[in-house]
Amino acid sequence: MNQKILEIEALRKYYGKRESQTKALDGITFQVVSGEFLGIMGSSGSGKSTLLNCIATVIAPTEGHIVMRGTEITSLKGKELAEYRGRKVGYLFQNFELLDNLTGRENILIPLSLHGIPEKESRSRMGELAGYLEIEDVLDKFPAQMSGGQRQRVAAARALILNPEIILADEPTGALDSRNARTLMEKLSGLNRKQDSTILMVTHDSNAASYCTRIxxxxxxxIFHELRRRLPEETQQEFYERILHVMAQLGGGSANVL
Structure with a gap:
């Protein structure tokens, strides 16, 4: 639990120049250890999504270092970059990003075809994920035939199918109602506890954040503040209340945090 999997050092992302310059990230430093469920929270424009996109290599930082198990990812190119994006990280989007003309099964298997992995090698993995995420009955349905919760769990299976070293979740409950949001978070939390899956999640939802082990x-x-859940004695409800207290200090209370 103490092995570093991801190291962020003095990360900066600036937009614009001189007087009009915006510092989306201003020297952030932290580490993520293997098996951790880390949440990133903050007000709108605080830089949390920019941080996640830098780690995912969607955007390039202005300065600083992002190191995954000893490899500086900001210097990756070509096949190495594709390998990082496809095999090292699994990305779970807020709006699912499923292909409408493919079934749930086909959407989940996309990463396998992109990386030239024979489908039969991961059939057992998909079966395990489909069973755990309770999506077996929608594998042959198209996204339009699924509920929002089902679509997000199919998207989660796609993000997990290649056993990534870290799961990056960008507002994964943002498009879900409270019941489906709770179901998804229970599944992600279960993966973290039972399989030691490492998860880095950006969220505005204090309920979702209460499933994390650190925020x-x-x-x-x-970085304004850090909270660690005091396991095993601290309940999820108690951690949730501590989260609300910090969110109120950030300004406007949790209801105004995006």
Whole structure:
């Protein structure tokens, strides 16, 4: 539980120049250890989504280092970059990003075809994920035939199918009602506890954040505060109340945090 899997050092992302410059990230430093469920919270424009997109290599940082198990990912190119994006990280989007003309099964198997992995090698893995995420009955349905919760769990299976070293979740409950959000978070939390899956989640939802083991609060591109759940004695409800207290300090209360 103490092996570093991801190291962020003095990360900066600036937009614009001089007087009009915006510091989306302003020197953030932290580590993620294997098997951790880390949440990133902050107000709108605080830089939390920019941080996740830098780690996912969707955008390039202005300065700083992102190191995954000893490899500086900001220097990756070509096949190495594709390998990182496809095999090292699994990305779970807020709006599912499923292909409408493919079935649930076909959407889940996309990463396998992109990386030239024979489908039969991962049939057992897909079966396990489908059973755990309770999506067996929608594998042959198209996204339009699924509920929002089912679509997000299919998307989760796609993110997990290649056993990534870290799961990046961007507001995974943002498009779900409270019941489906709770179901998804229970599944992600279960993966973290039972399979030691490492998860880094950006969220505005204090309920979703209460499933994490640690939370970093970001304000104006910097880390404002950190909370660690005191396991095993602290209940999820008690951790949730501590999260609300910090969110209120960030300004406007949790209802106004996006």
């Amino acid at each position: 970093l609060f970001i304000q104006d591109g910097k």
